[in-house]
Amino acid sequence: MTLQDYRRKRDFRKTREPAPEDSAGTGGRSIFVVQLHHASRRHFDFRLQVGDVLRSWAVPKGPSYDPKVKRLAVEVEDHPVSYATFEGDIDEGYGKGHVDLFDKGVWATRGDAEAQIAKGHLAFELFGERLKGSWHLVRSGRKERQPAWFLIKVDDEYAGDVEADDLMDAKMRESTRRAARTPALRAAAKASTARRKAPPKGRKVSVATLAKQAAALEGARKAKPDAAFFAPQLAKLRESPPQGDAWLHEVKWDGYRILTGVAKGKASLWSRNALPWNERLPEIVQAVERLGFDSLRLDGELIALDAQGRSDFNALQKTLSGEANAPLVYMLFDVPYLEGYDLTRAPLVERKALLERILAHAPAHLSYSAHTVGHGDDVFAMAMEQKLEGIISKRADGPYHPGRGDDWQKIKRLESDEFAVVGYTPAKGSRLAFGSLLLARPDADGGWTYVGRVGTGFTDEMLRDLGKTLAKGGSKKPTVRIDAIDPTLRGALWVPPTAVAEVYYRGIGNKNLLRQPSLKTLRVDKTPKDLRDSDRATPAAKSARKSRPEPAVTAPAGRAEDVVITHPDRVVFPDDGITKQQVVDYYRAVMPWILPPIADRPTSTIRCPGGIGSPCFFQKHVMAGLDHVGTAKLKEETGAQAVYLYPRNEAGLIELVQFGAVEFHPWGSHVASPDIADRVVFDLDPGDDVAWPRVVAAARLVRGLLDQLGLVSFVRTTGGKGLHVVVPLNPGAGWDAVKTFARGFAEAMAAMHPLEFVSTATKRFRNGRIYVDYLRNGRGATAVASYSLRGRPGAPVAVPLRWDELGKVKSGNAFDIHSVPKRLARLRNDPWEGIDTVVQDLASVADKLGD
Structure with a gap:
């Protein structure tokens, strides 16, 4: 069906x-x-x-x-x-x-x-x-x-x-x-x-004995519970496992690192870079809370299981993006805190023994990451035989401390690692798009060192896609340091490091080049900057570090240039031939105008990953892969908590465009005060048979009525059929008061001019009239942002106007992706100049509206 x-x-x-x-x-x-x-x-x-x-x-x-x-x-x-x-x-x-x-x-x-x-x-x-x-x-x-x-x-x-x-x-x-x-x-x-029975509950786990055992651990200290993010302990990359019984060895799970804090029985999940993940992992949240602890901290790796029950990183990515439904498992390997006791100074082997007891009767989505004490070579050989990603070796008596150190070491299968893509070689013969991708590792001088090229492991589809994105353009002059002569680089084209490729290889040759590399995957969840934090420098660079410190990354945070644009030639507006790169260029051009009004506001986007000719959808919650976008945990109408996204800088906005966003629809409040509205928006939406001059007249009428109430207002085209009349509030007001005012105002207009206006959304009542939409003035409701594109043929734009130029505009979609940058270049002043300095509120107008 x-x-x-x-x-x-x-x-x-x-x-x-x-x-x-x-x-x-x-x-x-x-x-x-x-x-x-x-x-x-x-x-x-x-x-x-x-x-x-x-x-x-x-x-x-x-x-x-x-x-x-x-x-x-x-x-x-x-x-x-x-x-x-x-x-x-x-x-x-x-x-x-x-x-x-x-x-x-x-x-x-x-x-x-x-x-x-x-x-x-x-x-x-x-x-x-x-x-x-x-x-x-x-x-x-x-x-x-x-x-x-x-x-x-x-x-x-x-x-x-x-x-x-x-x-x-x-x-x-x-x-x-x-x-x-x-x-x-x-x-x-x-x-x-x-019948009013309570919903079924999971098994109760007695925590009293476990709490006593935690308190008895050597180095355990009393501490207040805190579910906030805590920085994870990280491992350094090594070529072989350490020897002796002072080390224990675990499987290196191929997934995403997740940190968990529990306070008052409620769990908070975080990614390794402090992004909240509760909304994405409700099954893990439920499973952790069913353990029954009042306060707890857990550290582990999120993995996905395939049909045979094996860990599958591709299945994990697809499940988190909605392309698959693989069961997720939280593989746990540490417990730094339990029931009022800080355990970070307790020996690791004792923390893990306690963790194993905690998980003895845990829900299926929580699993214990077992270990072997000593025998590092044997454990690593087993990992290679079973084609696992590698192992993690840890000091058995080590404490838990944030950051990267020698107490944790990761030994990956020699044929798997991650590198920055820094160029490509041209295609030859029947080869599609390009011959191979050029790879580099970070060096100690803040630059990159060439380590080889990968030309196998690509499907025809990947070759075509990468030929339009990564393997395009470039310079004949290398952008990286080349320590070894490689005759295959004649004719190579070099690009700045923009993407990360994970490849298999069979060791490193005597020229420090990869042997027999083959592509495993492109890591869309990582950027070249991530490689600097993972100790993946060349052998020569490692030696150099002994005599000089590694410089800090100098790329400015939050700049639009920090975001890698993939598939720039993908057509977003098929009727107009407008590509993704042109959409990116537009938003970069209008950045000084679009960003200030939406920065730090919860923002819904309309994403069209396949262009506006394919299905588009609203995206208001955070998704996997976003690095520059801000997040805010807000309460929804249902009372549940959800993590909303918001642009906080240029990079965040462009990153959303990279993920397919065409339109931006912010709240009328900020993430710092989501319950206080500082905007009222009246959307004048004309019926199909309403001429444009009537819409202009309606906006002027709304302005006049607001003037009578002592409220200054501003106007913009919507990029569609109508206009927005926007009322700034300073100080702001609660959403209930704003919605009551907006509804009363709309209903008053409909009552005074029943042949012109209607205040109900029912379509059959709107023929020949203008719908005064007040519903954009509730908590969580949104309105299109000024200078946002609209996902409609012609790439129209919502544009702020001066009231005195409204009569010169021919329609609600009079401006488009081509004309707006030209308009902004001609402007001497912001059409909405002063909107953020107007001092007005609703307290003084409520009685007037009632009259």
Whole structure:
């Protein structure tokens, strides 16, 4: 069942449900959603994101936590991913009734989800607020008009005598009572209020004994709990493992380093560079909190498991980006703090023994990273035989301290390491795009030293893509130091270090060049600057370090030039032939104008990774791979915490463009004070048959009414059909007050001029009138930024205007990617000059509006 079935069953002129063209990937983990639908027959809609759609089943009685219960699940048409946020009333037509959001989260499965569904048996895990643990969807053998499946709970730690109705909140119960108009619905309403069992809980782990054992460790000290980020201990790269029983040896896991802090029972997950990761890893958060500790710190590596249960870095990247659903495991190897005791001075081997006891009955998503004391050569040989990434050797009695030191050493398989890409050789014969990529390591002088070239391990598709990005342009003059003569470099073209390649190789030759290198992968999660921090210098540079310190990296932080642009030739606006590089160039050109109004504001972006001709989607939460973008942990309308992104400098904004962002939509408040609005935005959205002069007149009328209330306002085109009238607030006001004012103002306009304006979003009321949209003035709501492109043909731009030039503008999309930089070059003053210095608030106008 496809989105065509979804479209065929609905009239989108009448329903509030999202249209199929709104369907797109989320840009993060694959989600699931369960919606309680009070249609003619009450049921639960169970939806799993597979690719760019929500595969959907109607479950009449809702999910059950009892493994003995097989709940009927009728397969229905696919839904767009944007349907995951839909709540409210379906007024008429197909599915008429009220919809409540019952649960939402991420999900995972081993292997290919589509293949399992086609086979008729999908085994998966849910990580939501209400639904957790392992489940099965099994197709029935009966032939029905619509495919029938059974939703079955696995007998795990979450299983129990709990039904979906037991988990409903007061809002859902009230919806059930209101909808109880038929005998069937009355029975459902009665059942939903009869049982109110608590959701199942995981196994309790006694912490008292563990806390006593922690306190008894040598070097343990009392300390206050703190869930904030703590700097990790790092390893130095070595060629062979250290010898003797003073060292223990672990597998080097191929994943992402994650630090965890627990305070008052709540876990906070962080990447090694202090980015919060709770939102991306709800299953790990749940698993850590189920350990039952009040305060704790953990250190480990996040890995993904393939269908055979092996660690797979590519599967990890794809799962975090929403392209796959591999189960994730947190491999833990240290516990620096537990239940009020700082253990960083305790011997490592004792910390690990305590950690092993902690994890003895832990949830499946937490695993202990075992070790071997001594026998380093044997452990390393085993790692090579099993084709693991390598091993980590640690001093058995060592403390835990931040930063890189000799107590931890990493010994990687000799044929795998990471290098900066610094050039390429031209293609020969039938070879596509280029011959090989040139590689370099950082040296002690802050530069780069050539270490060889890699020309194997590429697919044809990679050759074509890299030929348009990395292997393009360049200079014949080397940009790196070359210590050895390499005749194959004749004709090579050199570029600045912009990307990181991980390659296999068979040792280093006597000219310090890699032997038989082959590409493993391009590390999109790393930049050449990361290599300087990982001790990957050439042997000659290592010797030089003994006599002189390594200089600091001098590249300025936060500059747009710090961001590597991949696929610059990708067409973003197909009707106009505008490429990704042109979009980047535009945003760099208008940076002094666009950045100040959105810097440090939570910002939603509209991402179009395949161009505006392919599915585009909103992105407001942080995703894997962002290094320059700011993050803020904010409360959502549901009360849950989520990590929002925001541009904080030039590099952050350009990095978002690199990730496919075309549009920027900031909040009307700052991350430092998200509950205080300093902007009110009235969006004047004309119906299809409203002429532009009427929109201009409407904006002037809004300005006049605001003037009567003592409020100064500013105007901008939206890049679409309408105009924005923006009211700055200084001091600001709470969101409830702002929304009340905006709604009252819009409704007053509609009441005074009913033939001109409407204040409701219902489309059938908007024919021939202008919709005064006040809904952009709620907490979490956004409006397009000044100077932001719009993802529409022609690459239009939202542009601030002086009030006296409004009459000269011909339409809401009168400015575009080509004309705006020229306009800014001609301007003597900012059209919105003074917007940040106006002193006005809502306290003095509330009474006037009421009059």
